[in-house]
Structure formats: C-alpha cells, structure tokens
Amino acid sequence: MKKSDGKKEGEGRERGKKASSKDEKESENKEKKTNTKGKEEENKQKKGRKNSASSNSSNSSDEESLSEEELAMLMEEVEQKKKLISTMRNKPWRMIKKLSVLREAQAFVEKFEGALGKGKGKKLYAYKMMMAKKWVKFKRDFDNFKTQCIPWEMKIKEVESHFGSSVASYFIFLRWMYGVNLVLFGLIFGLVIIPEVLMGMPYGSMPRKTVPRAEQATAMDFSVLWDFEGYIKYSALFYGYYNNQRTIGWLKYRLPMAYFMVGISVFGYSLMVVIRSMARNANESTADGDDDNFVFSWKMFTSWDYLIGNPETADNKFASITTSFKESIVDEQESNKDENIHLRRFLRVLANVLIICCLCGSGYLIYFVVKRSQTFSKMQNAGWYERNEVEIVMSLLGMFCPPLFETIATLENYHPRIGLKWQLGRIFALFLGNLYTFLLALMDDVNEKVRAEVITPHLFTLCSNSFFLPHCCQASSYPREGLCWVLEVEIVRLTVSDILVTFVTILVGDFIRACFVRFMNYCWCWDLEAGFPSYAEFDISGNVLGLVFNQGMIWMGSFYAPGLVGINVLRLLTSMYFQCWAVMSSNVPHARVFKASKSNNFYMGLLLLILFLSLLPVAYTIMSLPPSFDCGPFSGKKRMYDVIQETIELDFPLFVAKIFGYVANPGLIIPAILLMVLAIYYLNAVSEAYQRANAELKKKMQLQREEEKNKRNNKASTNSMMQDLEDLLAPSTKSESSPKQAEDKKTDSPSQASPAGKQEKAEALNSSPITAGRRAAFIPPPHVMVTRPLTPGTWTPYPQLRQPWPGGRPMGPFPGRGRGQPRYVHPV
C-alpha cells in the first residue's frame, strides 16, 4: 500500500510539472485524465465515507485503509488544481479554454476542499454524502416496495408468460374489478352496515328485526342459513332489517339518508371509475410508441434479461419469450395474409347473417316457450319438464350458442384479437336478447296481474341462469310470504349459487378433465392429449362475460342487500387464486396465442353497458315505486327520495330548502340538460380535432424519419463516389443549382439506395445539375450557413478550399492549438 501511494504521488507530481510545460497536446490529455480520475476518486470517497459511517460492516477496516489512501490522493489533486488556478494567467492557452479549465478546477476545489478540511467541513461533507446515498437507496427501495404492493402482480406475470397477454388481460380485469368492489364494500360497510350494527335498534326490538316464532326452532340450522333464511335473513345484510328511524344513536346518525346516498353513490362511483379508466386506457393506446420498425430484431437481441439468476424465473422468462414470439408470428401472419377480398367479404357477411339468424331463432324460441309456459301453469298436473321448461331452454341456449358462434366465426377468419371481440359482443347480444324477449313475453302476459317487483327477480335469475349451467332456481315458484325479503334474498342466493357453479365448472371442466386426460392416456385406445378431449383452453370470452354479468347482478342487488358486495369481494378474491391455479395446472395455451390489445376497453365497454342496464331497474324502483310499508329504511314514505326532501326541510336552514326548490324546477333542469348536451358536443368536436392533428403529426414524424433514413443511406453509399465526381466536375455548375432544388432532388429519390449505386453514377455523369444538387445536399455546409446569408445566386462554397475537405473547414486555428503557438498556415 505504502509503496503504491508513493508511486502515485510521484506520478502526480510529474504530471503536475508536465501541466505547465509547453506541450499542449500532452497537457490537454493529462487534464482529461486527472478529471476522470478526480471523479473516480470522488466515487471512491463516497464509498469510503459511507463505510466509515456504517462501521458495522465486516470489512470496514479494509475500506478505511483504502479511503485513507484515496484521501491523500484527493488532497494532492486539490492542491494541484489550486496551483493550476493560480498559474492560469501564465498559460499560453486561448481564452475559452482557460475559462473552461478554470471553471472546472474551481468547481473541483470547491467540492472537495470541504471534504478534506478539518473538523466541521469534513463532517458536513460526510453527512451530506451519506444523506445523498441514503436518499438514493430509499428511493430505490420505495420503488421496489411500490411494485411489490401491486397485488398478484407475480401471479399475473406468471400466467402471462405461459398463456400470453390475452389470458392475462382477463386476470388484470379481475384484479381491477376487485379493487372497485373493495371500494364499494368500504363505502357500504362503513356508512351503512356498521352504524346500523353499532347504533341501530337491536335485534328483537321490532317485528322486522326478529325471526318469526314459527321459524325460531330451525333458524340456526345450517341448511336454513345456507338458504339465507333464519338469522341471516333478519340481519343488517338485508334491506328489510333496517327501520325508518330518522336518526340513530348518540351521534344522531341519519341512517335512512345515509342508506339512500350510499345507494346512489355506489352507482355514481362505479360509473365514474369505469369511464375514467376507459379514458385513461384510450390515452395510453394513443400514446404508445412508434416502435414497429424492428419488432423481431428487438425480440431476438434484447429479450433475455441477463441478471436473472433464479431457475424458476428463468423458466418463466423462457416461456414468455416463446409466447411473445408466438404472438408476433400471429400478428405477422395476419398482416401478410394474401387474401381474396371478395371471398372474405362474402364469408363475413354470411357469418353475420347466420349469427343474426341464430339470435332471432333463440329469441323466438324463448318467446314461444314463455307463452307455452303460461298455458302449462294453468294446468294442474304439469310435470317437472313442463314446470322448468323455460329455464331448461335458456340454459341450453346459453350452453350451445357460444360454441356455435365460435364455429361460425372461423368462417370470418379474423385476427384472433378482433375475433374475440366479435365473439364477446355476440354472446353478450345473445344473453341480453334472450333476457329481454323473456321479459317482454312475460310482461305481455302478466301485464295487469303482477307488479314489476316480481319481474325483477326473474331478471336476476336469468342473468346467471341463461349463462351458466342450470342451477334450477325456482324464482317463479318461490312462495311470496312478505314482499320485503323476497327480492334481496333471491339475489344473494343467486350470487352464491352462481359462484359455486363457476367453481364447480372449473373444477370439473378443467381440472378433472385434465387429470383424466393426463392419467388415462397411458391406458386408452387413442391419444387423449392430442385427440378428442385433450386439455381445456382458457375460455376468455366466457370468463369475462361471467365476470361482467356477475358484476351487473351485484350492482343491481347492492341497494337491496348491502351485504352482497361483501360476498362479491370474497368471491373475486377466491376466484383470483382459484382461477390462477386452475389455469396454471390444467389448461393449455391457445393454439394461436395472440397479443391482447393494450387497453382492455372492450371489456370496460361491456361493463359500462351492464352497469347502465342494472342501473335502470334500481332507478325505476327508487323513483316510481312506493317503498314497502313494513320494512326497510324508507318504510312509511311515499317515495324513497323523499328522504332527501325531509333532510333538507328539517336539518337545513330555510333558504337552502328554497334554493333546492328552485333548482328542482323542471324549467331549470331542462336548460341545464341542454347545456350539458351542448358541452358534450363541443368537447367531442375539440377532441376529434386534436386527434386529427395528432395523426397528422405522427405521419409527419414518420415521413421525416424515413427521409432521414434515406439520406443516411445515400450518404453512406454514395459519399465516396460523390467525392470522385466532385473532382471531375467543374465548380461552375454548382452556382446554377440552389440548395432548395437540391433538397427536392434528394427527397425525390429515396429508394435509390446502395444497390443502385452504379447506375446512379452513370446517371449522375450524364446529367450534371442533378449531381451538383446531390452534392450540395451531401456536403454539410456549416460555416457558409453561419457566416453569410444564403442567397441562391451567389452561393459558392469556397472553391479554393474544396479539395481535401468537401465541406470546408471552419476558419481559425486548429483545435487544440493555443494562441501562444505561432500560427502557421496549414500545409494544404
């Protein structure tokens, strides 16, 4: 160590001497070296400081000695710099250089003098360094922490690496949904259920809060509870349990008001969050990059992460590279498909006609069946089939139509990504269509007899019933004892059975099937894995629609059964883990793995539609049906929204009530709506204009890039040739061609890259103006541009200087030659 120190010092001194010598080149070089060295030293210094600060590190003694050594060196550097500053005046350099060197040296001294000074300066410096280090480390840790906080990120990434981004998009959607439901859950539990439990009238104080005596004996049985009867039914999880006391507890909490407002804000928040995320996705999808140029090359050369050290991660990375290659292959195949456009069009039209036929057929079938069921219901001795015909038919339609659609969709030969959208849209249309024909048929028949309240449970029934396996729910035959709990209990029961059906379907359809295929393959007469049953693929469209419909049900039911959202949160949580497991264990990737579109706005669009549709019945019941008189927080009122009026009248000063009265006037509301429509129109127009401008700019950029590319190509291949030509041609031709013209010529011939070089040469020899123009474009004329205005007529780029430097050299001394040096004419 000692030896090396001495050596370095010697070297440094030697350098110091050199610095003041006349050998300019040397000195400049040296300066650079010391500079870099200084920085290095600085780093080392930091390290040393840090280690000395944290003295518990194991090898601190070693570090200490190192930093001592470097400290000495640093000190020496600083001394040297100081010397340099003081002798700066005498240096035979140009002023600019002097200034820059001076500044550098001063900065250096300023920076390190504190570090080397005694006492306070040193400590302060060490402290500052330590804090900076700590801060950087903290920021990095915080970033890591943030990524770790994203729930299930690892799981989803793992699925993505094996099954592609399309399957992962479902899980991302599921996660997003979970987040939304969590917020809703917090809202409802925090503002409705918990206040009721804590401060509301206790169980048993009113008839609506007590289990009827007849049921008391069995109210705690599991089978009863499982049906959401007994004690569960008479709990704060349901609308009917609440009473119409205006304020509860010592806080004077206005529970009916809160109930109403939470019910509204659940929808408000959901709408807002869906629309906002749609808007954000739209932003992202327009903002994405222009990196379509080297897709495969980048995948090939840069996909592996060289810092992966964990075999499991490496496996995932392998899978994800493979998947991404597959995705790109699919995209590539799609874009290069040579197609018979007429045949394609014909097939697509045909497919759509077929599907519309299917939809109409299924609609008619349902209408027919519902009509028939009315006659069956009049008969006394109807069998099981007759009683359940509607459910059975709808379930069968729900089961067989989607595969049929998929088969028809193969005719269309869309890109799988677009195909998935069509498939989703069609199944969605099928279910909604079925639902509405069913409702219409039902309405038709029982128009006067049944109130709309009874229809609503049917709607829920069908939502899930038509989509999933038949889980014979007897919504229509459910005994209507009191109107209060029918609706809500029915919804909750449906949700739960829906969850179970989903999980059982996955278990049987995927897991058992996979086990069967896997293990029976040893003793079977054909190849099960490659042949008929094979492994299941992950059904993206089915799962997404299941999620969307389920959410619709939750939205619809959350007003009447506040506990429903809690159940849904649990469901989403379990289904996240369960489906991840099921996918990884028993599914195979799609035959054509395709890249999901970056924004899953299509899913969001479906969700928005469902949200709107589920908002309708709830809004209808709130606005136009009188609430039940014997249960619920609004009992005794004419309409539910009366609770707001009541609050305003009783709890606010008079003028607020007056203002509210004016605002609620239709004369004010209609203009307000008009204004909003106009605003929407205006904003829409503006955004369209922006979009157009954006597209224009993008195109321009693309063009510019291409132009630049061509320019570079031409330059690379023809530069030497052009130089030859330049010597051949008389300089006089140059003055005839303006740079503008040259520009034109150059852009005109973008495709004539290197292969056509020879030909170009011949051409160039024939027509001199073009050549001249070309040369003018190739010669970068730096000083001409600067020193005199560019006038086409007099543009002559120093013919006498032209020979060795086609572009001309900047005037003035050669770089690196000081003023002190005798200026000599360069030998050219």
Next chain:
Amino acid sequence: MGSRASTLLRDEEIEEIKKETGFSHSQITRLYSRFTSLDKGENGTLSDACRCLTDELFVVEHARTAILQPTREDFQRIPELAINPLGDRIINAFFPEGEDQVNFRGFMRTLAHFRPIEDNEKSKDQNGPEPLNSRSNKLHFAFRLYDLDKDDKISRDELLQVLRMMVGVNISDEQLGSIADRTIQEADQDGDCAISFAEFVKVLEKVDVEQKMSIRFLH
C-alpha cells in the same frame, strides 16, 4: 481480504489494468478476489494452497499466472450464466481464441465492457483509444455473441441457433425459420441476407445500450 488480494496483484499490473479498463483500484482488487473465488475447478487445491501462502511472495509471483486461471467449467457454475440461453456464448467471450483458460487481465478486459459510462466520460473527446465501455464497444461485444464464425455478419443460420437456444422446442422449425427471415428482412439494408455490424447498430439505435449493458460494480 482486499489487501491480501492486492498483494497477489502487482501494483504495476493494477496500474496497467486501470489504464486499460478504467476500473478503479478498489474495484480491481475486489474483482480480483471474485476472480480467485471463481477458480474452483481442478486447479482449486492449488489455488487454495496459494492463498495460504500469500505471505511468501515468491510463491505467489510464480503461482499467480500459472494457477489462477479459471476454466469454462468454473464459469458455468455461476447460476446466472448456467441458466442463460446464451451463457455459453458469454463464457466464450471471456476466453481468447482457442484457449481454455483465462487470466486476470483478459477477465478484466471483458468485464470492462460492462462498466457503466460515467458522466465525465461522455464529455471526453475521442483523442485516446476508445474506452472499452463505449457504446460501440458494448454493441460490438453483443454483436460477437451472435456472430459465431466471426465473419462480421450475423447470418440466418446463426440467428436460428440463437433462436433455438432461446425458445427451445416450443416453436416449430418452420416458424423459427420465418422469424429469422423476418428479422433479417427488418434489419438488412444492403441486401446480403445477413446482419452486419452497422446494421446491428442501426437496429439497436433506440435501445439504451449504455444503460442496459452496464453492471454496477462495487466501488
């Protein structure tokens, strides 16, 4: 410890390495101890012995060049390289043509490609020889990983080999072929159906190679 490792290295050697690669003194000693711990192959016993005898400089002077030369197998024990599809290529990059062992100088020279470019180095003009960690040298290092036959061109066959390493048997040969073709088609500018270094640089123009091909060495 570092001091021990540094006694194994002669100071002038450190100086030379420093000049050549731009690593700092402490980095070199640290990397040297890493280098010695790599050598666990059949030479292991010898190098252990050498470590015991560090006080006797004479032995060390002789042992240093002869013993501390890890072989390919030693490198393959590094987990990051063992699972890397291109691991063999990287290991090869450490070994000079036709040799099975690498000495510390060569080791450092290869590692220098991965030294991050520091701010003050960017402003430096191109007077001296280009530092090993410059952008073009980094790219050239990467290029050599793909260019097996060292003809300064990545041919279709070479691409196919790399592809097979990266995706294994999951994609059919035909598709791999089309990927390779497509890659060449994307990158190829002069129409020779191979990717030259210039074209390679062009492809990776927008990739932040300076940052991606850098390892943070401990100071």
